[in-house]
Amino acid sequence: MxxxxxxxxxxxxxxxxxxxxxxxKHPLEYANTYQLMIMVILSAQDSDANINKIAPAFFNRFPTLESIKSISLEELYPYVSKVRNFNTKSTWILEIAQTLQTESAIPNNLNELIALKGIGRKSANVILRESNAPAEGIxxxxxxxxxxxxxxxxxxxxxxxxxxxxxxxxxxxxxxxxxxxxxxxxxxxxxxxxxxxxxxxxxxxxxxxxxxxx
CATH class of the missing domain: 1.10.1670.10 (Helix-hairpin-Helix base-excision DNA repair enzymes (C-terminal))
Structure with a gap:
């Protein structure tokens, strides 16, 4: 049957x-779309609880996307070192910051979101849902x-x-x-x-x- x-x-x-x-609200404790995007990337193969734990120090040091775009990976590592696969995720985050430059450039549609490194369909759908953008997937x-x-x-x-x-x-x-x-x-x-x-x-x-x- x-x-x-x-x-x-x-x-x-x-x-x-x-x-x-x-x-x-999603269990990730974010304050805006920038924070959500970063936390969604970091949470892949990791727990929401762990990402919530490291997030305050991360965003205190990097309050905006603009604050990341010109730093080195070595400057990012201490704030994400307790996250699984932090080396790869740091590379993705830095590349996204350099690509988008500003928070206002964060896409609000599925195709542009999944074109960014480290953001697959699941992550993009979370970002769209939490941003009250039209759903393009589940x-x-x-x-x-x-x-x-x-x-x-x-x-x-x-x-x-x-x-x-x-x-x-x-x-x-x-x-x-x-x-x-x-x-x-x-x-x-x-x-x-x-x-x-x-x-x-x-x-x-x-x-x-x-x-x-x-």
């Missing part, structure tokens, strides 16, 4: 989830990759881009801006990898996960 259904009125079924988390972070197939939205895959594409084909565009982050919060707070709190889930009546436990 298939544990996902391509046409099963998911738009209506997902409304309680979207209502629960609509507009909830956030597919590690939580979405795990939870979307579990609840029955799509087949299992470890490929975030594949999960995103499947969700975009399944769901109307008016849901794109919120559904990814809503599923992510669901995965963080309720639909945990082990011992999920199914009795607290707004999708408990439509989720396919209980079928796997029968």
């Amino acid at each position: 298939l544990l996902f259904e391509e046409n099963n009125n998911w738009e209506t079924k997902l409304l309680p989830l979207i209502t629960k988390y609509k507009g909830k 956030i597919a972070d590690l939580h979405v990759i795990r939870v979307a197939p579990r609840i029955g939205l799509c087949p299992e895959s470890k490929d975030g881009n594949k999960i995103e594409k499947q969700l975009m084909q399944l769901l109307p565009q008016n849901l794109w801006g919120e559904i990814g982050m809503a599923i992510s919060f669901l995965g963080r707070e309720i639909c945990r990898p082990t011992n999920p709190k199914c009795n607290q889930c707004p999708l408990q009546n439509d989720c396919h996960y209980p079928l796997k436990t029968l």
